[in-house]
Amino acid sequence: MTIDKIIFLIVAAGTLIAALRVVTTGNLIHAAFWLIATLFGVAVxxxxxxxxxxxxxxxVVYIGAIAILFIFAxxxxRKDMRDQGPQLNRNWGFGALLAALxxxxxxxxxHGWSGVTKTASAFPSGFDAVSALGNALVSPDAYVLPFEVASVLLVAAxxxxxxxxYNRK
Amino acid sequence: MVPLSWYLIFSAALFSIGLFGALSRRNLVAILLGIELMLNSVNVNLVAFWRYGDVTNITGQVFTIIVFAVAAAEVAVGLALVISVYRKRNTVIADEIDMLKF
Amino acid sequence: MSSWVYVGLFLLVGLIIPVGAIGAAWVLAPKKPNPIKQMTYECGIETVGDSWVQFKAQYYIFALVFLIFDVETVFLFPWAVKLNSLGMFAVIEGIIFILILIVGLAYTWRKGMLEWV
Amino acid sequence: MDFLKDPLKVTADWLLGIFAGWGMPELWANVLIGFLGIFILVALLMALDIILVWIERKVVSRFQSRIGPNRVGPFGLIQPFADIIKLLIKEDTTPEGADKTLYNLAPILSMMSVLILWAVVPLAPSILGVDLNIGALYIIAAGAIGALSIIMAGWSSNNKYSLIGAFREVAVMLSFEIPMLTVMLIPTIFTGSMGIGAITQAQDTWFVFLAPLAAVIFLIAAIAELGRAPFDMGEAESELISGYNIEYSGMKFGMFYAGELLRAFTFGGFWAILFFGGYRFFGLEQVSAFLAVAILFFKAFIGYWIIMWVKYTLLRIRIDHMLAFNWKFLTPVAFVLLMTTALMNALLANAPAWLYIGGMFLSNILVAWISLEVARSTSRRERERVEGAKASMPEVAQH
Structure with a gap:
């Protein structure tokens, strides 16, 4: 067991526990804060x-914007600070079964796939993911169309x- | 070195938890929280495959960014709908919003 | 080891120091709670109802506009990093990208949705 | 001589030798040395924070024609230490109905969000901090954690004022993040990297000469991000008493307070780093790392002083005006500036340095002038419309 495996296991376990709390906790504000913990785990x-x-x-995007948006929403x-009634619907057993399946x-x-034994290759010298991303996003033979479509999507949203x-009165 | 399969199992677990949340919660906002978890598990997969494949091929990261944009759009519109429904019907419980139009 | 280890250490130290300070205060400070002390502070008047107040949906609108532009700048950062070596074509693309989003901002502005009242 | 030039490496090598002598693996020794270094840096920052309390009080009293702290020690220098003792032994009350976990977590997160900012600060040519190649975004990420701590504090206190204050504060913080992010793209364009260390090293001419308008926008957005006057809507004491931190007392309040001061100083530092060359000052930084750190802190203090100057001079702006100012003026101007800079950068790519700098400077001035003209004519038209409507109203309605 090497150090990076231990780090991964701790982070992954924490993230999954936080994720479980997101879907089970009754208080929605708490669920939103647990979501933030999950997102932070994914960032790690x-x-x-x-x-x-x-x-x-x-x-920046998930914790700084999306999670805050959730908290605002x-x-x-909410009608009051406490939550009433069950948080799960009648078919929650079916949902749990489907999730387990x-x-x-x-x-x-x-388990059955042969590619999982792949090992991570070392980074080529001078490789910078951000500038590679910059290249990929704007060069015409790569992802320039998704780049522009993303802005259209964002504007549409x-x-x-x-x-x-908007509350029209 | 952490094996690739660990990341895949992790993201599968995250996806399943999100799926459970999206299927079983009564509150509309909580359903959206579950969908967020599912989108995140997809991102973990994309980045893991980028790292364990050819790292000079940046496709995995580009797709992750696209997923960020999609998630942002989904949350923005989804929560706006929830707020709009709450304003008209005064409820955010999915079971109670059973009319076809309002 | 990547430089993220040091960021992790920073997070750890950044956690230790305030926890230590608050812990020290917790050890040193007197603890004599009573109901009057623990009342929520409202300028000396007793609190009416719980702290739940209805918020304006306008808060949500501003958070929403923020979210969209936040994601947009995430797209622009890799673009800005490579701008010097990519030439005019990339610049035009970026400008188109920004202009499309400005159209969105202009629409919400025109429709009066950026007004506070 | 080596020690003066690069104290960090010399000390690290010395410690590494000692730890290796104890039979410690090199990896663990490096991590331990990193931990020690970070701990010392953060402890020094906290000490600086204590002095900042004194400086802030002294400066505000000067602005208001008072003397300020002057009883405890010479010039009241011992005052902040007395304050700390007071904070330590003050009873810490938790309001009834508070959400205990979140209530206690919020001040810790608030302080942490400031301290982790210093991870990316390049202190000297040889001390670049953690030289992440995404430094600019890292600042915003730390700011996101700060916003989170505010909303946490506001919600968990179970107090109406807290909640309203937190909502307002976060709305303002979020809004002003957009112009800030946008103008951060401009040093990134000049440098070709997001790393804060690289941005400092690229400033043979300070970026303020290339993008004066961007520097101004960054300062305004930073002040709003800090939640300081004139943008201190979240803790408007006349209407919200103290906003999100109203229910906090003792050391927990101290964390919010110290965090605010240190964040103001830190953003003064980032302003200096992004636009005023950071630790660079006519090659003096190469002489000794200590000198470089002193230069950086001097510049950061000037930034901090300007932030204080603004705080204690201007009145609080109403929240609707504040948000309108951001979304209808600052953000469009920032985007136009970004597009202009990108375009000019491409057009002047092969031009000589003087033409490049001059062109950039003039284009900035032009954008600033045009946007101010547009704002002025729009507001004049608006005012005439309102006054015209008033004038046409019957006499009775006017009193």
């Missing part, structure tokens, strides 16, 4: 995978969401 996993840019973006849609299926799939959420 990105850092362990040497994806520095994505790790920081995960914190929870606070805007999905996990078992995926685990079997991973902005206009649609603001239109829906």
């Amino acid at each position: 996993i990105f850092a362990v995978l040497h994806a520095s840019f994505l790790a920081v973006v995960q914190v 929870v606070m805007l849609t 999905a996990f078992v299926g995926l685990a079997l799939l991973v 902005l206009v649609g969401a603001v239109y829906v959420a």
